[in-house]
Amino acid sequence: MNAIFKSVDHIYANREVIKNFVYPISKDEMVSFTENCSIDLFRKQKIYKILGLYNHNEMELNELIDNFDMTKAFYAGKGFELTHHSANKGNAIKLYCLKNNISIKDSYMFGDDVNDETMFSLGGNNMVMENASETIKKYATAICERCENDGVGKMIEKIVKGEIYD
Template sequence: MFIALDMDGTLLHSEGYISPRNKDAIKKAQDAGHIVAIATGRAYKDAYLPLERAGLHCPIIGLNGAMITLESGAVMSEVPLHRQAFIPTLEWVRTQPDLYCELYTNTAVYVGLHNREHLEALAYKVREEHPDLQRIVQKQFQQACVTYVEDISQVWHDDSLIVYKILIFSLNLHLLKEASFQFAKLRDVAVTSSHPNNIEINHQQATKGEAIKKLASYYGMELSDTVVVGDSLNDLPMFAVAGYRVAMGNAAEAVKQQSDSITATNDEDGVALILEELVQKGNVPRQRLV
């Protein structure tokens, strides 16, 4: 069996770690002969660190499928963006102080320093009216090992850099929708989301679904023998190709509607629940879990 697990909101507890039960369930699944892969919007380093802390070794589908890294650390596949085509839209983003932008490249994740400072100041300004915003903003910063630059435009004008993914985060949902529309107008683009306050832009062929096909084929697995577990809209492409789809209890409603079963939440070890059932029965459970 080939099993692909999303990270944030799925494998990871809300505090950002892999619980002991989830860790043990993955190891038991691997010992039983199953391939367990990670499928995440995170860059390789950000995905690797929580696995390393838990003592786990898995192939990683990173950046929503823009990069596939084998368990050995070798890169199996890369699907970058056509950077030049994005520059006019990125220049528009740069003029919108309420749009926080991360560029995921071959060397680092880049963020404009002024961009972060503006977002932090905005969250602080409305802290009494919206006390949860500071928590949301800080969580966003914690999800990327970033390199700060004075002017983010220097990154997209650097011909030596390869851009795999663009993430736009905002507390202004109207402006975020406009940004989504601007990027969606470009050719060969996939626009998705891993959180209500962000959009993620990849090449059209850089989706979790396309990456699942490639990695399952690499291991000699049929798509009918794949199990995927996720919670967000960027997981829907892998739900579209997998043999069995499991939504987290905390998943977006659109994800639950496309699932074959629903497990517990990420803070209730929902991943462990599905993996334990799979290992015990030797095949995918065919019922709703909670």
């Protein structure tokens, strides 16, 4: 399988994936190259994230989901991202707010993709980028300009100035 498997302290991948990977992975991060990133190789590892880049099918995805207690954070014809079922932005925001005694209703969350859906479903102030899909835009409290146009920064300025109300 052409995928990158990430555990807490290891990244495993085959050379073909690394060669075609969009983001650079340093030698310090890369612990193990393997020519065959098969599910069997990782059954005993505590894998929390799997990035698949191409040449996958729905059956392989379902097997990964079943074997590693994963959920789809992203899926498209050219790639996928699977994360541990409890490792998502929604759970991270809930934990942060709880530990810091902050109401989710008083929080501002920024995002543009399906991996932001768990966060946006919490009901806080959802700042959605204008290039987001309609699936994500339905959660919007406000629409930000694109990241390329400094949309997050511009929206933060509006929030600080009191121009955006919850």
